[in-house]
């Protein structure tokens with residue numbers, strides 16, 4: 016199917032004028048902070064909504080799977096070639112816009128899904144909006160919303176008013192809007208299943224003192240740097256934490272199992288934070304995946320708890 020689907024895509028590109036760049040047989044490891052993973056058929060760097068819908072409609076008709084990637088900081092790809100296309104947003108989707116408060120909609124901050132989350136935290140802070148709880152989290156705004164990035168205490172989706180997404184309407188992809196209510200988010204999950212590709216988000220937040228916000232940003236980054244291995248190849252916390260009332264966090268349980276520094280192939284449980292699995296020595300996707308299974312087994316035996324993946328696994 017890989018070759019057949021490649022042919023179909025090449026024909027589509029011959030018959031269609033696209034400004035979006037397409038690269039064939041790309042290593043997915045290049046798009047994941049874990050730096051592991053095999054080839055995909057191609058990656059589309061999609062620059063605007065018109066081309067996004069055109070590409071999605073072609074893929075649907077041709078029955079070719081696709082995976083959306085943001086910064087790849089929460090994704091582990093398998094080593095085998097995946098018979099799928101990767102979609103990465105860029106161009107028109109890389110912006111932030113902060114408007115004077117619109118009393119009617121309450122939407123004052125808009126951002127494209129491709130916009131860097133780290134830049135988002137700084138740009139909104141400059142305008143007096145406090146998203147300091149997201150400071151130091153890599154990746155894109157789209158990836159952050161898809162996974163409700165943040166912590167057990169707060170996630171980005173709490174501030175959402177609406178999203179724009181490329182979704183199916185009457186069997187064809189078009190640009191659609193969805194209002195978001197308080198019920199649509201939970202810790203590290205985004206409940207709506209209506210979207211395949213988020214393109215824009217609209218949020219609101221209370222304004223506060225800029226100096227104070229920047230102080231909080233600096234402080235949160237300092238805490239992150241001291242507690243997490245920010246300069247190794249990892250994907251943040253590999254497993255979700257159990258509920259806020261649980262006796263131990265996932266990292267604490269893994270640590271109590273004595274797994275800090277435990278290695279499988281080129282993958283290792285971080286010495287600094289046990290919920291971080293690292294590619295420390297040319298690990299394959301399989302090395303990291305098997306290490307995650309070993310960790311799950313230990314925690315299950317000792318605590319009778321099934322750790323749930325926070326990282327998105329593709330092709331396993």
Ligand SMILES: Cc1cc2nc3c(=O)[nH]c(=O)nc-3n(C[C@H](O)[C@H](O)[C@H](O)COP(=O)(O)OP(=O)(O)OC[C@H]3O[C@@H](n4cnc5c(N)ncnc54)[C@H](O)[C@@H]3O)c2cc1C
Nearest residue numbers: 085086087088089090154155157158159161164165213251
């Ligand atoms: C050092 C480090 C520290 C981290 N600390 C934290 C932390 O404190 N809190 C936290 O929550 N996370 C943390 N993470 C994990 C990760 O950075 C966040 O979850 C981030 O929000 C993921 O964004 P991304 O763009 O990289 O997503 P990706 O890995 O690219 O994608 C993640 C998921 O979102 C989907 N997705 C991406 N873009 C879109 C889109 N436009 N439309 C629809 N679906 C989309 C993907 O298909 C995938 O399922 C950390 C990661 C690292 C490496």
